[in-house]
Amino acid sequence: RKEVEQDPGPFNVPEGATVAFNCTYSNSASQSFFWYRQDCRKEPKLLMSVYSSGNEDGRFTAQLNRASQYISLLIRDSKLSDSATYLCVVNMYSNSGYALNFGKGTSLLVTP
Amino acid sequence: GAVVSQHPSWVICKSGTSVKIECRSLDFQATTMFWYRQFPKQSLMLMATSNEGSKATYEQGVEKDKFLINHASLTLSTLTVTSAHPEDSSFYICSARNRGQGAAGNTIYFGEGSWLTVV
Numbered sequence: 278r279k280e281v282e283q284d285p286g287p288f289n290v291p292e293g294a295t296v297a298f299n300c301t302y303s304n305s306a307s308q309s310f311f312w313y314r315q316d317c318r319k320e321p322k323l324l325m326s327v328y329s330s331g332n333e334d335g336r337f338t339a340q341l342n343r344a345s346q347y348i349s350l351l352i353r354d355s356k357l358s359d360s361a362t363y364l365c366v367v368n369m370y371s372n373s374g375y376a377l378n379f380g381k382g383t384s385l386l387v388t389p
Numbered sequence: 390g391a392v393v394s395q396h397p398s399w400v401i402c403k404s405g406t407s408v409k410i411e412c413r414s415l416d417f418q419a420t421t422m423f424w425y426r427q428f429p430k431q432s433l434m435l436m437a438t439s440n441e442g443s444k445a446t447y448e449q450g451v452e453k454d455k456f457l458i459n460h461a462s463l464t465l466s467t468l469t470v471t472s473a474h475p476e477d478s479s480f481y482i483c484s485a486r487n488r489g490q491g492a493a494g495n496t497i498y499f500g501e502g503s504w505l506t507v508v
Binding site: 281285318321364374378379380381 | 430480484501
């Protein structure tokens with residue numbers, strides 16, 4: 278079983294739509310959680326951290342359910358520039374210490 | 390903000406040769422650096438964790454003799470792909486944790502990545 282699992286998509290949505298991504302993780306001892314965004318052939322960039330209480334940053338809302346080991350990202354009023362791959366990332370402790378474990382990513386394409 | 394510089398961005402090499410990729414933290418001390426590899430349409434896979442002044446810890450399935458990692462200073466880590474083969478062609482990316490963050494520090498800074506093509 279993979280450490281971090283995501284629906285790869287792709288999600289094709291029109292501008293202005295609301296879209297939600299889900300993610301599950303296997304290690305219940307995971308410390309911290311993030312959503313990253315990766316554009317084609319570029320390095321991933323931090324979009325937002327995810328907290329149990331839920332957090333919002335403009336059009337983006339992230340939720341964490343530790344009991345279900347489930348993370349979500351909601352994007353409202355989608356823009357063309359939101360087209361990218363969204364990576365669910367979990368900071369886990371392993372033999373080599375804390376390291377970020379990445380999901381495979383969910384591809385989003387926002388169309389005019 | 391903190392910056393991690395990775396070099397080269399692109400490299401093409403002949404099969405059998407070795408390639409070195411550098412990862413530098415430009416404005417902070419990185420006690421821990423991470424090396425990832427990403428194949429097309431795949432997730433970033435952690436290859437190894439590198440702590441300054443000590444040997445790198447490799448993930449299962451990653452050959453330490455093939456992927457040599459050196460972290461000799463608090464601002465520089467290098468990954469050398471030895472005797473590269475076409476199947477090693479991939480996107481290699483480093484990241485660094487700020488020394489001040491502690492072992493469970495949340496803020497990880499990524500380099501821009503290096504595209505390796507072995508022909």
